[in-house]
Amino acid sequence: MTAEQLRNSILQEAISGRLVPQDPNDEPASALLACIREEKARLVKEGKLKKKDLAETPIAEDEIPFEIPSSWGWIKLKDLFHFLQGIQVDKEKQSEIQKDGQVRFLRIIDYTQGNEPPRYIEDPGERYHIKSTDLVMIRYGSPGLPCRGYNGVLANNLFRIIPYSECVLDREYTYRFFTSPYFQSFCNAYGVALSAIKFSTINEVPFPLPPLAEQKRIVAKLEELLPIVEQYGKAQTELDELNTALPARLRQSILQEAISGRLVPQDSNEDAEDVKTIEIEDAPFEIPNNWRWCSLGDLVDMVSGTSYKKDDVRTKGVRILRGGNIVNDELVLADDDVFLPDEYANLEKNIRKDDIIIVASTGSQKVIGKPALIRQNYDKTQIGAFLRIIRAKDVKYVPFLWLIFKGMYYREHIRNLVKGTNINNIKEEYITTLPIPLPPLAEQQRIVAKIEELFEQIDKISK
DSSP: OOHHHHHHHHHHHHHTTOSSOOOTTSOOHHHHHHHHHHHHHHHHHTTSSOGGGGOOOOOOGGGOOSOOOTTOEEEEHHHHEEEEEOBOOOGGGOBSSOOTTEEEEEOHHHHHTOOSOOEEEEOOOGGGEEOTTSEEEEOBSSTTOEEEOOOEEEBTTEEEEEESOGGGOOHHHHHHHHHSHHHHTTOOOOSSSSOBOOHHHHTTOEEEEOOHHHHHHHHHHHHHHHHHHHHHHHHHHHHHHHHHHHHHHHHHHHHHHHHTTOSSOOOTTSOOOSSOOOOOSSOSSOOOTTOEEEEGGGTEEEEEOBOOOGGGOBSSSEEEEOGGGEETTEEOOOTTOEEEOGGGOOTTTSOOTTOEEEEOEESOTTTTTOEEEOOSOOTTEEEBTTEEEEEESSGGGHHHHHHHHHSHHHHHHHHHHHTTOSSEEOOHHHHHTOEEEEOOHHHHHHHHHHHHHHHHHHHHHHO
């Protein structure tokens, strides 16, 4: 069960009378309902309410959504509250600095974000004033979301929830009712561009009214339980994030073991590769005796991308790949790929099977250096100027070199070199001077096979 499901379950228990025990000494809800009727009659006498508002809407048997204790009562929201919508004020009539006679103008953003600079308007009169103790609800955008806090005047996409009688309701119980999944189910969206609450719908919602003393006990219990649910939710989120990140971390750990010579056993009968080697004073990590450090530039060539003018873009011809074509280490052709006239065709720049493409220029530290392994030949397909082709001088090394490009050793090398700049650019020497640990070819093949086996197992576990 998720934290949200647990919270909703607790709230449903609360408004159904199953969260705390009933006390036979509590004044029953029937007495509270009588108080509401008396208060409404008084408001009619004072001219603050119309006579038609005295008529109470009966609740039919089939309208009762769930059972409640015998000491509770049902009453429709329109007989318990009236809803006062805020006012429309044009933006040019709002000011960021409060002037004489102005009051704070409260918008949705003030309730949903809370750190926005306040706005002020001319005082529209006491009728529209709200206090920080009043309950407010959002009508548009996030319909049905109840809010608390702030003194001022509401914008028209908010409304105030005003009980006819303050003495029969605990404010916190009322707030929790409006956050319950039961009430929220009535806040259905309508309209095309903007969702909103239908007052005609929520007016008819039956409200489960407990004795006032029990309302307070319910609130006390919720204040005890909901922080625990919140802690549970945080722990659950952390666990979910860990479970999401764990497969990727595990793959990176395996890749590092692989290029360090710790993934498969060495065979002393296998000779080191006959390549140009380099001496490193402070090697990034230790490697076995029959491995060699060499510069990546001695194993690969680099091919730059194709530059072009916007006027040369066509709907067919030579396809030009960009950074967005690299998805999850693979090359993906896109519907919005750029095409150039055939005059741009260049066999040397055409991507080939076993090429490795990297993003060589971008504003994103996360994207810079992002690689893709080309697994087939493509006709008339080149890379754009922000990419580079890493082309092995001997394709037998490509499977092992690809492990280097997939791992954090390469990615951290690139990020460390480009950090601190607004536009991240990979210079050719960033690639050519990268020290590469190279095992004997037979061990390379064993490493690649082992990684394929382990990664397949990780994929099965993470599904």
